[in-house]
Amino acid sequence: MDRFVSTFTNKIDAKGRVSIPAPFRAVLERDGYASGGAGGIYCYPALEAPALDAGGERLAKKIDGLLAGLPDYSDERDELSVALYGDVQVLAIDGDGRISLPEGLRAHAGLSTQVTFVGLGDKFQMWSPERFAERRERAREKVHQTRKLFGAGNRLSSDEDDGSEGARG
Secondary structure, eight states: OOSBOSEEEEEBOTTSEEEOOHHHHHHHHHTTOOTTSSOOEEEEEOSSSSSEEEESHHHHHHHHHHHHTSOTTOHHHHHHHHHHGGGOEEEOOOTTSEEEOOHHHHHHHTOSSEEEEEEOBSOEEEEOHHHHHHHHHHHHHHHHHHHHHHHHHHHHHHHHHHOHHHHHO
């Protein structure tokens, strides 16, 4: 698999270290990160959530792509660069698959004793378990509402195609 998927909760030890879930480490390795080698994962405070965004080279390339779409030296490009790259910390993965979470990142996400890792495809997020439970519930409610809208739109489209439902009601 080449995407970050699923949700895992791991403990933070007394030194601020936490194990990255094995499936996430496997994605990072395929993404160009070699365990025990130079470099690390990119991690920064999420822009609109009390969470941390993290990933490998694919995430960095995505950020580069966002920035490339903005005019050089524009305020928008500079602000996005500061908000993303300015706050990035490159976290090394040790031989046991752990990262050390700096205090500033832990404070932003409200992390104390546990971290919930959430796969989001090209990146993953780290949340406090309690905050993520709330976030997951909000997301499911929104999806439920959106699904109703999509369902209505799909019925209308299929009704127009064959005319059968439209004639009945």
